[in-house]
Amino acid sequence: MTAADLAKYAAFIWPAYGLTIGFFVWITLASLLSSRRWRREVERLQSEKTREDQ
Amino acid sequence: MRLPRQLEFLSLPDRFMAVSAWLAPTIGALAVLLLEFGLWFGFKVPPDYQQGATVLIMFIHVPAAWLSMFGYVCLAVSSFLSLVFRHALADAAAKACAPLGAGFTALALATGSLWGRPMWGAWWVWDARLTSVLVLLLFYLGYIALRASIEDENRAGRAAAILALVGAVNLPVVHWSVNWWNTLHQGSSVFRVGGPTLAAVYLIPLLLMALGYTAAFGALWLVRIRAELWRRKARTLSLQAANR
Numbered sequence: 001m002t003a004a005d006l007a008k009y010a011a012f013i014w015p016a017y018g019l020t021i022g023f024f025v026w027i028t029l030a031s032l033l034s035s036r037r038w039r040r041e042v043e044r045l046q047s048e049k050t051r052e053d054q
Numbered sequence: 055m056r057l058p059r060q061l062e063f064l065s066l067p068d069r070f071m072a073v074s075a076w077l078a079p080t081i082g083a084l085a086v087l088l089l090e091f092g093l094w095f096g097f098k099v100p101p102d103y104q105q106g107a108t109v110l111i112m113f114i115h116v117p118a119a120w121l122s123m124f125g126y127v128c129l130a131v132s133s134f135l136s137l138v139f140r141h142a143l144a145d146a147a148a149k150a151c152a153p154l155g156a157g158f159t160a161l162a163l164a165t166g167s168l169w170g171r172p173m174w175g176a177w178w179v180w181d182a183r184l185t186s187v188l189v190l191l192l193f194y195l196g197y198i199a200l201r202a203s204i205e206d207e208n209r210a211g212r213a214a215a216i217l218a219l220v221g222a223v224n225l226p227v228v229h230w231s232v233n234w235w236n237t238l239h240q241g242s243s244v245f246r247v248g249g250p251t252l253a254a255v256y257l258i259p260l261l262l263m264a265l266g267y268t269a270a271f272g273a274l275w276l277v278r279i280r281a282e283l284w285r286r287k288a289r290t291l292s293l294q295a296a297n298r
Contacts (some may be wrong), residue, residue, distance in 0.1 A: 005107045043230065049294070
């Protein structure tokens with residue numbers, strides 16, 4: 001596939017790839033950040049519980 | 055009802071957390087590798103004799119469309135297991151799956167539209183395939199909205215699981231819509247009786263991308279189930295702290 005082949009349909013190909021990359025970046029970050037947030041929350045609550053028990 | 059003995063590990067959140075801690079990054083790394091190879095081979099293909107360079111959109115559109123259906127199968131199976139066996143892990147899996155499936159379905163519709171415009175001359179047509187995929191997206195969104203609208207999480211899970219199972223009726227309609235009706239959308243060219251009609255030069259990158267998408271789905275699903283299990287544990291600990 002040459003640059004000339006791509007140029008004719010660039011207005012459709014690049015937005016499709018851009019959307020796909022954007023989706024993967026967003027869903028990956030959202031999933032990882034959510035997991036990290038709740039893990040930290042559990043760790044915080046568990047350490048609070050341990051402190052209170054002592 | 056109890057799960058068969060061989061599947062009992064699926065119902066143990068601690069066991070799941072231990073396995074998914076190494077399985078999610080492993081599958082994620084595999085996904086990156088497969089997608090890299092898929093794109094590498096994909097951008098080396100010659101332009102299609104009819105579709106020109108827009109054939110490149112096939113490598114991202116078709117796997118997204120497959121995953122939109124695969125995601126719904128995962129949602130329906132998890133919902134079934136959560137309804138019948140009342141397992142919290144199955145319910146968490148269903149909840150974690152819905153936004154992923156909705157994302158892949160929206161991506162399939164958007165990239166399909168960008169492929170349809172230069173090939174069909176239209177961004178959207180109300181043919182059976184496109185319409186049934188839109189209905190699939192609405193089932194995903196309905197599932198997410200229903201879960202969010204009921205405060206009691208157990209009731210929300212059961213109501214949403216029933217909706218997910220009702221929506222499974224749409225899956226054969228999506229798959230066979232191109233055979234049952236006269237559609238502008240092309241028929242199956244990979245999973246069909248008599249084998250694929252796609253030339254190997256296009257089929258190989260397509261299958262690599264499809265495997266990459268599936269691995270990415272698997273890794274993200276595991277991460278999202280883990281997040282949901284952490285959230286539930288945090289809620290339990292908060293309630294315990296409030297009662298002390």
